[in-house]
Structure formats: C-alpha cells, structure tokens
Amino acid sequence: MLARIRRIGITPGEDFDPSRFSEDELVALGEGVRATLQSYPKYVPLLGKMDNGWALYTTGIGVYGNDYLKRAVTAFVGLGANQPEDAVYPVNVRDAAGELPVGENDYVIHFEAEHLPPVDAFWSLTMYDAEGFQVANELNRFAIGDRDPLVYNADGSLDIYIQHRNPGPGKETNWLPSPLGLLGMTLRLYAPKPSVLTGSGTAPARPGFGVLLSRCE
Secondary structure (H helix, E strand, C coil): CHHHHHCCCCCCCCCCCHHHCCHHHHHHHHHHHHHHHHHHHHHCHHHCEEECCEEECCCCCCCCCCCHHHHHHHHHHHCCCCCCCCEECCEECCCCCCCCCECCCCEEEEECHHHCCCECCCEEEEEEECCCCCCCCCCCCCEEECCCCCCCCCCCCEEEEEECCCCCCCCHHHEEECCCCEEEEEEEEECECHHHHHCCCCCCCCCCCCCCEEECC
C-alpha cells in the first residue's frame, strides 16, 4: 500500500507536493478523494456484525494489520478506536422496523434487568446528528448512561427515551434528546465483559444487544 500511494507523492513524514501534477491530474485526484470519502458511510455497517439494528465491531479494531479499509473507515467516523478489550462501540443503524432512525419519531430502548449492557467499568449512549455532531438541546444532555441518576423499572429493567420533544417530568430523567433528521447513536461499553467479545448468545438474548430501538406509540 505504501508503495502504491508513493506513486502519487504520498510519503510518510513528507508534505504532499501538488506542483508535480498537471491541473487535470489534480482535478482527477480531488475527484478520487471525494468519491472515496462519499463511499465510506456504506461500509460502516458492513465492517461489523449486525445485531438487532446495531453494528458491532469486535475484530480488527484498534489493531488493523493490513485491513486498510477498516482503518480508513474507522478514522473517517471516529478518528480512531480503542482495542475491543478496552471498549466496544455498537452503532445503531436501524430501528426495530428495519428503518433508519430519525428524530421525527419517538423511540424507546428497553433493557431487560438481566440484559443490561455487560461491562466491568461503565456504559453510555451518545447522540449525534447525521454529520456526526452533537446538537444543542434544552437539557444540554448529549449522552446518558449508568453514571447518571437513571430511574429503573420495578423489575430492574431500564427504558431510555430517544426523542426530540421533552417526554415530560416522569420520563425526563431517562431522556436522551435527539435532533431532527437522521440520527447517529453510539452505545459505548468500557471494559466490556467476555460475552461482548465472543458473541456468546444470540439476538435478542445476548446481554446488551438484545435491545431494539422501538417506536413509541
């Protein structure tokens, strides 16, 4: 790979020198860069395992070997990544109906008491917009997790409310505000338990990944 990109003047530790190319060649290079960047989003769910609408990445992350595509896509969506033994970041790409999650819908994520996110450290759910940015909201809340004063149901289960409008005082504590438009949600699992890495169990029973992004009625 290094030998191939050296042919167009990309060499580790050296600045790119555009003067070696003609104007037409620079235009072609620019078009190639744009086309490549535009193609990355479609690879995001393909590089991991799908489990109930969540793309889960537990192999080839943090240490990439010669998997240059996975390295590039990871850098595109998140600059970098920890090794799975340290942290795993399932990304939501579909709701329970198999559709893209959008802020115009109200959702709930339900964790059964025995299927809370399996971690030895902590977990959180972070909200982004379609461009990967966090969006201002009335609570100034951009993530929610086990370090927050969550309200659990009587049976120990947990409901997280994902919606643009405030769901009211009874649910506000467990509310993660969402922007309008396409949503980007990442479940962050720090020091994940072995079941996360080995994929023991199957959906919807696998702890922490049997959760569905369901629309509220």
